[in-house]
Amino acid sequence: xxxxxxxxxxxxxxxxxxxxxxxxxxxxxxxxxxxxxxxxxxxxxxxxxxxxxxxxxxxxxxxxxxxxxxxxxxxxxxxxxxxxxxxxxxxxxxxxxxxxxxxxxxxxxxxxxxxxxxxxxxxxxxxxxxxxxxxxxxxxxxxxxxxxxxxxxxxxxxxxxxxxxxxxxxxxxxxxxxxxxxxxxx
Amino acid sequence: xxxxxxxxxxxxxxxxxxxxxxxxxxxxxxxxxxxxxxxxxxxxxxxxxxxxxxxxxxxxxxxxxxxxxxxxxxxxxxxxxxxxxxxxxxxxxxxxxxxxxxxxxxxxxxxxxxxxxxxxxxxxxxxxxxxxxxxxxxxxxxxxxxxxxxxxxxxxxxxxxxxxxxxxxxxxxx
Numbered sequence: 001x002x003x004x005x006x007x008x009x010x011x012x013x014x015x016x017x018x019x020x021x022x023x024x025x026x027x028x029x030x031x032x033x034x035x036x037x038x039x040x041x042x043x044x045x046x047x048x049x050x051x052x053x054x055x056x057x058x059x060x061x062x063x064x065x066x067x068x069x070x071x072x073x074x075x076x077x078x079x080x081x082x083x084x085x086x087x088x089x090x091x092x093x094x095x096x097x098x099x100x101x102x103x104x105x106x107x108x109x110x111x112x113x114x115x116x117x118x119x120x121x122x123x124x125x126x127x128x129x130x131x132x133x134x135x136x137x138x139x140x141x142x143x144x145x146x147x148x149x150x151x152x153x154x155x156x157x158x159x160x161x162x163x164x165x166x167x168x169x170x171x172x173x174x175x176x177x178x179x180x181x182x183x184x185x186x
Numbered sequence: 187x188x189x190x191x192x193x194x195x196x197x198x199x200x201x202x203x204x205x206x207x208x209x210x211x212x213x214x215x216x217x218x219x220x221x222x223x224x225x226x227x228x229x230x231x232x233x234x235x236x237x238x239x240x241x242x243x244x245x246x247x248x249x250x251x252x253x254x255x256x257x258x259x260x261x262x263x264x265x266x267x268x269x270x271x272x273x274x275x276x277x278x279x280x281x282x283x284x285x286x287x288x289x290x291x292x293x294x295x296x297x298x299x300x301x302x303x304x305x306x307x308x309x310x311x312x313x314x315x316x317x318x319x320x321x322x323x324x325x326x327x328x329x330x331x332x333x334x335x336x337x338x339x340x341x342x343x344x345x346x347x348x349x350x351x352x353x354x355x356x357x358x359x360x
Contacts, residue, residue, distance in 0.1 A: 001215040019242060019243055021242065022240050022242055022243055022244070022349060023240065023241070023242055026244050027309070027312035027316075028316070030302070030312075031310075031337075031344050032343075032344050032345055032348075035343065035344050047298075047315050048232070048280075050298075050301075050302065050305060051298050051301075053252050053283060054298065054304075054305060055278075055317060057233045058289045058307065059274065059277050060201060060202045060203070060242035060273045060274050060277055060279060061201055061202075061246075061270075061273055061274020061275070061277070061278070062245075062246050062247065062270075062274065063205055063244070064243070064244045064247075065244070065247075065270075065271055065274045065275065065278075066274050066278050068189070069274065069275050069278040069279060069282070069330065070278050070281070070282045071325040073278070073279055073283070078279070081275070081278075081279060081282070082327040084273060085271060088243075088272060089213075089243070089247060089267060091242050091243060092241060092242050092243020092244070092247050092248050092251065093243075093247070093251050093263070093267055095235050095241050095242055095243070095256060096237075096238075096241060096243075096251035096252055096255070096263070097249050097251060097260065097263065099241070099252075100235060100251075100252065100256070100263075105233070105237070111356050112240065113240070114322070114355045114356045114359040115352045115353070115355055116240045116352075116355075117320045117321070117326055117355050117359055118329070118351045118352040118353065118354055118355015118356060118359060119348050119349075119351060119352040119355065120316050120319075120320050120321075120326070120351070121326045121327075121329035121330045121333065121351050121355065122329075122330075122333050122347055122348040122350070122351030123316060123348065124317055124321075124330040124333070125329070125331065125333020125334040125336075125337060125351075126314050126337055126344055126347070126348075127312055127316075128310055128313055128330065128334045129308055129333075129334050129337040130309065131309040131310060131313070131337060132334075133338075134302075134305070134306055135196055135306055136251065138302060138306075144302070145301070145303075145305050147300055147302075147304060148304075148306065148307065149302040151303060151304045151306075151307035151308075152307050152310075154307075154309075154344060155307055155308070155311045156314075158309070162308050162311070162343035165304045165307065165308065166301055166304050166305075166308075167263070168304070169300045169301045169302075169303060169304030169342060170297040170298070170301045170304075171300070172299045172300045173296045173297050173298070173299045173300015173301065174292075174293055174296045174297050174300065176300075177296040177299045177300055178191060179292060179295070179296070185358070
């Protein structure tokens with residue numbers, strides 16, 4: 001029980017930190033999340049992390065909440081998922097409350113705007129590297145290229161929701177993937 | 187109390203329809219809260235949206251805190267936030283519990299193998315959407331490219347790199 005409590009406190013602080021630095025939507029937290037969840041704490045393998053990311057896309061709710069709940073549960077059951085979720089929610093909750101109290105319009109302050117865009121350039125660079133890294137690690141089968149091209153057309157030409165892109169890829173995988181093609185998680 | 191429950195229910199609904207990035211969520215919120223229920227005026231709503239995008243945390247959560255506070259103070263924002271969080275919390279708990287069983291399942295593995303290329307495309311789309319929203323002129327793009335080149339050798343916390351680009355942004359962006 002106390003071990004679970006300790007883990008839960010740790011989860012809370014990790015996700016509080018992640019929540020604090022997620023500016024510009026849920027995807028912005030992916031690089032930071034990978035650093036802490038996969039590289040430092042080794043809560044999930046690279047493969048599992050991508051699986052949870054995919055699951056987050058086809059289930060309700062912001063990615064941040066989904067990730068926190070899933071990883072928290074794996075580490076320390078319901079207590080873990082509650083504290084991780086609370087951790088990721090709290091920074092934005094407190095910041096918004098403060099803004100509401102003092103009624104400051106952040107968007108009108110020039111240096112806040114510049115800070116925000118500056119952080120977003122960092123976010124874009126980091127996500128770009130992760131995408132490149134993920135691309136490098138794939139096996140370039142015909143199925144891989146087919147799903148990649150279909151997804152590109154779906155997102156950028158037909159503008160369908162990410163939910164369907166994930167589902168189409170997954171269903172094509174079920175029908176066409178060879179079982180030895182999968183990189184092994186473990 | 188009735189109002190608190192209505193706030194909770196409204197944001198519970200928003201929590202259900204927020205998939206992934208959650209762009210659809212804002213128009214649904216606007217339609218219901220501004221036009222159907224007339225809880226808040228439209229200019230106030232748009233102000234909330236713009237601030238939610240430049241503060242930490244998912245936009246859906248920020249909107250919940252803002253609107254809950256506007257309607258019923260701190261307790262209102264607590265109910266709204268709980269409402270947004272509840273659907274994903276419940277669904278993911280169920281999936282996390284079951285996942286040990288289907289992790290070795292062939293169909294699950296094939297599904298996830300097929301999902302990989304789709305994830306790559308979604309990440310490219312995330313880059314595109316962020317750049318589209320805030321990058322003006324060539325300087326932000328050059329900063330992003332620099333981070334792309336530096337990041338593989340970066341041994342410290344990625345958040346520190348974000349802080350640095352933020353400060354550089356204050357100094358050199360116009």
